[in-house]
Amino acid sequence: AKLRGKESYQIFDRQMHLEMFNRLILENDLQRAIEQQEFILYYQPIIDLQTNKLAGFEALVRWKHPERGMVSPAEFIPSMETTGLIVPVGMLVFKQACQQLRAWHLMGWTEITISINLSVRQFACSTLLADIDRILEETAVNPANLKLEITESAIMDNAETAIALTKELRSRQIQISIDDFGTGYSSLGYLHRFPVDSLKIDRSFVSQIQSEGRNYHVVDTIIALSNQLGLAVIAEGIETKEQLEWLQKVQCQYGQGYFFNRPLPASEIEKIYLQP
Ligand code: C2E
Ligand code: CA
Ligand code: CA
Ligand code: CA
Numbered sequence: 001a002k003l004r005g006k007e008s009y010q011i012f013d014r015q016m017h018l019e020m021f022n023r024l025i026l027e028n029d030l031q032r033a034i035e036q037q038e039f040i041l042y043y044q045p046i047i048d049l050q051t052n053k054l055a056g057f058e059a060l061v062r063w064k065h066p067e068r069g070m071v072s073p074a075e076f077i078p079s080m081e082t083t084g085l086i087v088p089v090g091m092l093v094f095k096q097a098c099q100q101l102r103a104w105h106l107m108g109w110t111e112i113t114i115s116i117n118l119s120v121r122q123f124a125c126s127t128l129l130a131d132i133d134r135i136l137e138e139t140a141v142n143p144a145n146l147k148l149e150i151t152e153s154a155i156m157d158n159a160e161t162a163i164a165l166t167k168e169l170r171s172r173q174i175q176i177s178i179d180d181f182g183t184g185y186s187s188l189g190y191l192h193r194f195p196v197d198s199l200k201i202d203r204s205f206v207s208q209i210q211s212e213g214r215n216y217h218v219v220d221t222i223i224a225l226s227n228q229l230g231l232a233v234i235a236e237g238i239e240t241k242e243q244l245e246w247l248q249k250v251q252c253q254y255g256q257g258y259f260f261n262r263p264l265p266a267s268e269i270e271k272i273y274l275q276p
Contacts, residue, residue: 026079029065038064039089041096042263045273046115046234046256049248054273056113058149058256059097060263061089081121090122091131098139100266101146109274115147115177120154123161129168136172144173147197152184155194166195177234182218191229198254199226203237206257209246220250227251 033039043057063071080086094116101114122128136143148169155162155178166176175197183202191199205219219235226233235247238257247255261272 023079026076027083027085030076030080030083030085033063033065034085034088034092036066037092038066039092039096040064040265041093041100042265043100043114043269044256044263045261045269046254047260049235049244049252049255054112055254056115056147057269058115058117058263059093059100060117061093062263077119081119084121086119086121087125090119091135093117094132095135095139098135098141098146101141102139104274105141105145107274108276111145113145113147113175115149117149117179118154120151120157123150123154123165124158128165132169132172132174142173144175147175147177149177149179149200151179152181156184159193163194170195170197180236182222191226191231196231198232198234200234200236201252203257206235206237206243206247207239209243219247219252223247223250223252 040062041059042062043059045057046055047053048055061073061077063073063076065071077086080089097114097116101112104112125131150162150166169176176195177198177200178194178196179200180202181199182205199222201219201222205222208216209219223233232254233252234254234256235243235252236256238244238247238255238259240259243257244255244259264272
């Protein structure tokens with residue numbers, strides 16, 4: 001039967017309550033998780049596509065939930081962004097990645113780089129540089145082995161701040177990558193304004209290579225122009241041999257994706273990639 005106005009309103013109201021309730025539970029749970037240090041990092045290898053050698057790793061956060069097991073960032077990062085919890089958690093991530101980098105360097109892997117994702121909320125945080133400086137000092141890593149990934153939309157949201165911050169970070173030898181490139185409104189034309197080192201081509205483009213979808217030719221244009229501008233390019237989400245071979249053919253320098261490996265805990269990374 002068709003719902004009357006009042007009844008449908010009540011259902012809507014109940015749903016709103018449920019959503020709010022779930023959100024409060026998640027936020028409360030996240031607060032607890034910070035205190036209990038339930039966030040850990042997985043690492044996904046980044047491969048030099050021309051030599052097939054390991055170039056570095058991207059650090060990706062996971063939530064080791066006591067009841068739910070390993071929770072993926074898609075489930076909790078958006079909520080952390082709205083609540084601002086991403087700021088302290090982002091610094092925990094940065095510190096953990098620096099500690100891991102230091103440990104791997106002490107094992108003799110001095111060339112390895114780790115890429116760390118930086119949220120737009122962290123970018124807007126006034127203590128970001130001071131926090132980074134403190135952690136660099138505490139962990140004694142070489143900042144030249146660190147990369148920060150900032151999404152295209154975070155940069156476009158506040159271009160002036162983004163330019164100033166990337167300059168500061170690069171003066172510390174930290175490299176900057178534009179993440180999810182191609183998904184925003186920006187064009188390649190503005191790139192010369194941003195002092196960045198590399199671009200990461202979003203998986204949505206790479207996945208179209210095989211099917212020769214609509215944006216198939218966007219990828220080789222991005223790669224050709226980046227090569228001209230002296231920017232390194234990393235293709236994300238390589239899943240097939242065909243995608244890999246095509247990317248090699250158009251001179252894409254770096255890649256990551258399930259074809260090589262999924263993000264793995266540090267102990268697995270050591271077994272597979274860091275044997276003496
Ligand atoms: P992202 O930065 O674009 O990271 C790449 C995502 O693609 C990762 O998902 C990775 O596991 C996944 N991926 C890699 N290769 C493939 C592939 O071949 N096929 C498919 N289908 N997926 C692939 P993940 O780890 O679930 O992270 C999702 C997003 O959460 C990240 O996207 C990033 O935006 C955010 N995130 C993860 N860790 C952090 C963090 O420490 N800080 C911040 N601010 N955001 C993070
Ligand atoms: Ca990333
Ligand atoms: Ca990305
Ligand atoms: Ca992405």
